[in-house]
Amino acid sequence: MAKADLSREAIVDRALAVADAEGLDAVTVRRLAQELGVTPMALYWHVKNKDEVLDAMGDRLFETVDYASPDGATWDEQLRAVVRGLVEAFRAHPVCVDLAYRRVFECEEGLQLAEHTLGLLRGAGFADRQAADIATRSLQTALMLVTSEPGAEPGSTPEAAHAKLAEKRAGIAALPIDRFPNIHALAGFMLYCDDVEAYYDFNVDLFVNGARTALAA
Amino acid sequence: MAKADLSREAIVDRALAVADAEGLDAVTVRRLAQELGVTPMALYWHVKNKDEVLDAMGDRLFETVDYASPDGATWDEQLRAVVRGLVEAFRAHPVCVDLAYRRVFECEEGLQLAEHTLGLLRGAGFADRQAADIATRSLQTALMLVTSEPGAEPGSTPEAAHAKLAEKRAGIAALPIDRFPNIHALAGFMLYCDDVEAYYDFNVDLFVNGARTALAA
DNA sequence: ACCTGAACACCGTTCAAGT
DNA sequence: ACCTGAACACCGTTCAAGT
Numbered sequence: 465m466a467k468a469d470l471s472r473e474a475i476v477d478r479a480l481a482v483a484d485a486e487g488l489d490a491v492t493v494r495r496l497a498q499e500l501g502v503t504p505m506a507l508y509w510h511v512k513n514k515d516e517v518l519d520a521m522g523d524r525l526f527e528t529v530d531y532a533s534p535d536g537a538t539w540d541e542q543l544r545a546v547v548r549g550l551v552e553a554f555r556a557h558p559v560c561v562d563l564a565y566r567r568v569f570e571c572e573e574g575l576q577l578a579e580h581t582l583g584l585l586r587g588a589g590f591a592d593r594q595a596a597d598i599a600t601r602s603l604q605t606a607l608m609l610v611t612s613e614p615g616a617e618p619g620s621t622p623e624a625a626h627a628k629l630a631e632k633r634a635g636i637a638a639l640p641i642d643r644f645p646n647i648h649a650l651a652g653f654m655l656y657c658d659d660v661e662a663y664y665d666f667n668v669d670l671f672v673n674g675a676r677t678a679l680a681a
Numbered sequence: 682m683a684k685a686d687l688s689r690e691a692i693v694d695r696a697l698a699v700a701d702a703e704g705l706d707a708v709t710v711r712r713l714a715q716e717l718g719v720t721p722m723a724l725y726w727h728v729k730n731k732d733e734v735l736d737a738m739g740d741r742l743f744e745t746v747d748y749a750s751p752d753g754a755t756w757d758e759q760l761r762a763v764v765r766g767l768v769e770a771f772r773a774h775p776v777c778v779d780l781a782y783r784r785v786f787e788c789e790e791g792l793q794l795a796e797h798t799l800g801l802l803r804g805a806g807f808a809d810r811q812a813a814d815i816a817t818r819s820l821q822t823a824l825m826l827v828t829s830e831p832g833a834e835p836g837s838t839p840e841a842a843h844a845k846l847a848e849k850r851a852g853i854a855a856l857p858i859d860r861f862p863n864i865h866a867l868a869g870f871m872l873y874c875d876d877v878e879a880y881y882d883f884n885v886d887l888f889v890n891g892a893r894t895a896l897a898a
Numbered sequence: 899a900c901c902t903g904a905a906c907a908c909c910g911t912t913c914a915a916g917t
Numbered sequence: 918a919c920c921t922g923a924a925c926a927c928c929g930t931t932c933a934a935g936t
Contacts, residue, residue: 470900493929505930506901514929569852575861582863596870597884600829608821614813635786644792646799653813666895667814674891678883687919710910721910723920731910 470502472510476520483521483559487619491517519570522563526573529553531580539588540672543602546581547668550606558618561607568603588679598675605671609664614657629655687719689727693737700738700776704836708734736787739780743790746770748797756805757889760819763798764885767823775835778824785820805896815892822888826881831874846872 478499479491493514497504511517531549533542554561568574581602585595611618617625636651657663695716696708710731714721728734748766750759771778785791798819802812828835834842853868874880 492927494927503902505903505932508930509900569849569864575856575864579861579863582867586863586866592867593870593879594883596831596867597880598887599867600871601825601884601887604825604829608818608825612817612821632786639792644796646796646803647786647792649803650799650809650813650816653810654817662810663814666811667818670815670818670891670895672891673894674887674889677890677894678887709908711908720921722912722922725911726919 470500470506470510472520474500475507475511475517476524479517479521480524480557480560483619484557485619485621488559488563490619518563519567521557521560522565522567523571523573525553525557525560525564526567526571526577528556529573529577531577539584540676542584543581543598543675544668544672546577546584547602547606547671548664550577550603551610551664551668554606554610555613558610558613558616561611565603565607590679594678598678602671605668609667613660613663614654616657687717687723687727689737691717692724692728692734693741696734696738697741697774697777700836701774702836702838705776705780707836735780736784738774738777739782739784740788740790742770742774742777742781743784743788743794745773746790746794748794756801757893759801760798760815760892761885761889763794763801764819764823764888765881767794767820768827768881768885771823771827772830775827775830775833778827782820782824807896811895815895819888822885826884830877830880831871833874 475496478496482491482495482499493507494504496517497507500507507517511520529549530552531546533545537545554564564574568578578599581599582595585598586592590598615629617628620628632655633651636647636655639647641648692713695713699708699712699716710724711721713734714724717723724734728737746766747769748763750762754762771781781791785795795816798816799812802815803809807815832846834845837845849872850868853864853872856864858865
């Protein structure tokens with residue numbers, strides 16, 4: 465469609481936009497070419513192959529992570545800042561978080577983040593094995609909180625998302641209440657989130673508290 | 682190849698075997714047909730489409746979860762049993778865990794597990810919102826521990842896995858040590874796990890401890 | 899330097915036809 | 918009831934050719 469000059473940047477921009485709107489499956493070489501007003505083969509001049517586009521999309525997420533914490537912050541405040549920073553960055557492109565995950569050690573910003581996180585954990589007094597585990601888990605925690613934010617159906621148009629949720633709700637409503645009383649009682653909380661900030665606060669705390677307890681032991 | 686009578690069961694068996702050996706991308710309708718000594722279209726008699734195969738693969742994982750805990754177990758012991766049970770089931774087919782994740786509320790065993798977990802958390806005294814979150818997180822925790830077990834390269838042949846790890850190791854070794862000292866120091870722990878049981882013990886505890894702290898607050 | 903046409907080897911799926 | 922042949926609309930990618 466738009467004829468803005470083709471470039472690696474432009475391709476990745478478009479890929480992110482398509483992914484946000486219609487999910488990762490909609491990101492195809494041919495689709496991107498069409499949106500960019502060009503033949504599919506034109507992309508191969510700017511990019512080695514589709515995987516390189518996917519990788520670049522993942523790298524983008526790390527480029528926007530802000531994990532700074534105020535001077536004098538304790539290690540657990542710093543750890544919370546890391547997870548919250550990742551959460552904020554991931555929420556901008558929920559369907560792309562898996563792309564980002566495998567790029568931590570492959571892009572500059574991912575490496576900086578890893579270095580920072582490992583450093584603060586070692587400084588806190590964690591053993592090496594534990595520091596490595598907790599750093600990995602902080603990234604994964606952000607990833608899974610975003611991908612499963614209750615009520616969010618990333619990669620779907622608003623109408624489609626609404627339909628999917630209605631279907632899930634109906635599926636649960638059809639369950640025998642005597643066998644699944646707890647699912648019935650809590651279905652609302654798993655399918656809808658009235659306070660997104662509270663959701664992230666509680667779950668990030670859950671993680672940081674686990675780490676704090678591990679250090680004490 | 683083998684000419685065992687075609688059936689839904691046989692198709693899913695084969696799909697799991699292919700996924701385990703070569704990853705999810707290798708699971709195609711045509712490949713399964715070839716392995717089963719039949720034309721691709723034959724599968725469509727036993728199965729609606731490929732998605733149904735993928736769904737059935739996910740369901741299989743839940744069918745093997747053993748989350749029983751001894752009589753009189755405390756809520757946190759029960760929660761640990763749930764996560765450990767999921768971990769054991771997932772480890773049998775690491776590349777299929779994402780398939781399983783989205784099937785919790787769509788298969789009998791997944792529903793039973795969810796019901797059990799929600800029940801024990803409510804019994805422990807968690808508020809509804811928190812019980813829902815922690816139940817979700819217990820499934821996700823098992824999922825991510827298995828998918829990122831250090832040194833495991835699921836869906837790769839042993840040689841390919843070895844090559845991938847060597848490449849990662851080389852990538853980190855090539856990093857400037859003055860900018861990434863912590864990554865250098867801990868790279869070994871992120872790429873290799875000398876004691877897999879200890880890895881799961883520590884990380885499951887990390888999660889359960891977080892929950893315990895949340896209840897106390 | 900940058901893009902296209904034509905072609906290749908793959909997908910999943912349908913549908914009429916065979917036994 | 919169960920399977921096949923032929924066909925369709927998609928993929929990613931290569932490579933020689935155009936400007």
